[in-house]
Amino acid sequence: MPSLSRAATLAAGLLATAVSATFNPASSRNVAVYWGQGYDQIPLSDVCNDENVDIVNLAFVNQFPKKRGDYPATNFANACGEQFFEYPDGTLSGLRSYCPSIGPGIKDCQAKGKKVLLSIGGGWPTDYYLQSKDIAEYFAEFLWGAFGPQTAKWVADGKPRPFGDASVDGFDLDLEAFMEPAPFSGYLDANYDYFVKHLKNKLFPTGPSTYYISGAPQCVLPDARLAAAISKSSFDFVFIQFYNTPQCSSRAGYNGIVGTATSFTFDQWVAWLKKNSVNKQVRLYLGLPANEAGAPNDVTSYLTPAEANKLVTFYAKKYPEIFGGVMLWEASLAARNKICEKNYNSWIKDILVGKYSTSPCAPKPSSSSTRASSTISSNRSSTISSTPTPVVSSSKTSASPTSSAVTSSAQSSAYPTSSAAPSSAVTSSAQSSVYGTSSAAPSSAAPSSVQSSRVWHELGRPQLCSTVLSPVQRVWHELRRYQFRGIIHPSILTVFGSVWRVFHKL
Numbered sequence: 001m002p003s004l005s006r007a008a009t010l011a012a013g014l015l016a017t018a019v020s021a022t023f024n025p026a027s028s029r030n031v032a033v034y035w036g037q038g039y040d041q042i043p044l045s046d047v048c049n050d051e052n053v054d055i056v057n058l059a060f061v062n063q064f065p066k067k068r069g070d071y072p073a074t075n076f077a078n079a080c081g082e083q084f085f086e087y088p089d090g091t092l093s094g095l096r097s098y099c100p101s102i103g104p105g106i107k108d109c110q111a112k113g114k115k116v117l118l119s120i121g122g123g124w125p126t127d128y129y130l131q132s133k134d135i136a137e138y139f140a141e142f143l144w145g146a147f148g149p150q151t152a153k154w155v156a157d158g159k160p161r162p163f164g165d166a167s168v169d170g171f172d173l174d175l176e177a178f179m180e181p182a183p184f185s186g187y188l189d190a191n192y193d194y195f196v197k198h199l200k201n202k203l204f205p206t207g208p209s210t211y212y213i214s215g216a217p218q219c220v221l222p223d224a225r226l227a228a229a230i231s232k233s234s235f236d237f238v239f240i241q242f243y244n245t246p247q248c249s250s251r252a253g254y255n256g257i258v259g260t261a262t263s264f265t266f267d268q269w270v271a272w273l274k275k276n277s278v279n280k281q282v283r284l285y286l287g288l289p290a291n292e293a294g295a296p297n298d299v300t301s302y303l304t305p306a307e308a309n310k311l312v313t314f315y316a317k318k319y320p321e322i323f324g325g326v327m328l329w330e331a332s333l334a335a336r337n338k339i340c341e342k343n344y345n346s347w348i349k350d351i352l353v354g355k356y357s358t359s360p361c362a363p364k365p366s367s368s369s370t371r372a373s374s375t376i377s378s379n380r381s382s383t384i385s386s387t388p389t390p391v392v393s394s395s396k397t398s399a400s401p402t403s404s405a406v407t408s409s410a411q412s413s414a415y416p417t418s419s420a421a422p423s424s425a426v427t428s429s430a431q432s433s434v435y436g437t438s439s440a441a442p443s444s445a446a447p448s449s450v451q452s453s454r455v456w457h458e459l460g461r462p463q464l465c466s467t468v469l470s471p472v473q474r475v476w477h478e479l480r481r482y483q484f485r486g487i488i489h490p491s492i493l494t495v496f497g498s499v500w501r502v503f504h505k506l
Contacts, residue, residue, distance in 0.1 A: 044105030283324025
């Protein structure tokens with residue numbers, strides 16, 4: 001029989017474990033990661049076993065219903081097979097029916113104190129929208145029935161339950177839609193507030209637990225797709241993608257802290273949320289790529305642990321009342337990015353809880369850390385706060401990764417997050433998914449010294465765009481299409497992205 005002192009020590013340890021395993025939505029120390037996309041992604045159970053992770057966003061529900069009775073489509077890369085639910089008439093839907101590891105993974109995460117949200121949208125395909133208030137509410141009802149707490153009636157009616165009796169803790173909106181021609185005016189942000197309100201006010205109260213809504217806007221603001229919903233319905237967390245858009249990326253933020261002029265928009269997002277968010281207790285997360293492959297066409301947005309420490313601690317201390325933590329794109333990249341035997345999630349969590357230390361091994365600075373963003377901020381970001389309402393850009397940039405190991409015609413973007421267009425334009429989300437992402441087009445600012453190169457003088461910017469940039473961009477999008485189908489490895493896009501940046505800076 002253990003001694004009284006040992007028993008007390010054990011009890012204290014168990015109590016501490018229980019406390020640490022309790023999710024706190026008001027914390028400023030949470031780490032949120034996306035999972036479900038990318039080449040050769042790690043199992044969801046591995047994410048659950050990472051004590052540094054607090055929120056897991058399952059990506060993505062990537063097609064939305066057009067009418068009542070429609071099933072949405074899903075894509076979770078190699079976590080699902082090629083089986084799909086059938087409609088009552090026997091035709092196939094785009095809703096995957098065989099994802100055997102996800103249900104148990106959700107339960108495992110929840111048993112370890114993590115919250116699991118189902119993310120809708122993504123960067124591929126980008127032809128989704130909500131036609132009306134009625135469809136928005138139907139979509140909310142379907143997602144709640146299919147992925148929320150299982151009910152006997154739903155099962156008796158023979159309706160889909162893709163993850164069995166496992167249920168998510170809420171929903172995330174990673175909206176990157178872009179269509180030409182537009183299906184209707186205002187489709188980018190239409191009716192998402194009704195979707196959120198229906199979940200929050202009608203459906204969530206019927207569940208046995210507490211449920212959450214989050215959104216993942218681009219760093220340019222106001223966000224063309226989520227600003228209306230955030231200002232009209234209640235969001236608990238806002239995960240800003242400070243990558244894929246160089247003028248307001250994390251690199252611009254870091255350079256601003258160490259002394260360079262910056263167009264980083266965290267301050268503006270804080271002010272905007274305090275003024276416009278329905279939920280005055282909303283928590284703002286600083287979104288980062290988990291390594292350079294997380295934003296292959298904006299690799300400078302990746303921060304080493306030492307750089308992330310400076311940026312994250314600066315804003316966490318500056319805005320403790322709204323700072324929620326860090327969001328990472330994405331889980332597999334973070335797990336495989338080992339620095340001094342610690343994965344990137346671990347470094348970020350240490351930063352958030354005040355335990356960051358370079359001892360005994362100091363991380364090597366990334367090659368991107370020496371690249372000044374003065375060119376970015378001077379050439380591309382001067383208009384970031386001057387444009388109140390972005391205009392949709394016709395050229396899409398891929399926002400983040402997305403190559404799924406399981407091929408599917410309804411695949412979501414391989415690497416989750418979308419790239420934002422310059423401040424004068426609404427970002428086209430076909431580019432965004434979290435792995436690949438294209439850089440934003442330059443603003444109207446004066447050209448840099450690089451732009452005065454021989455090529456610039458011989459061709460001129462307009463001619464250069466038509467003879468070089470346009471073909472290169474077309475090749476980029478074709479390569480991404482193949483990556484989405486799992487045919488090529490993301491490293492190929494990383495190499496091509498480097499070539500693209502060379503031309504783009506001319």
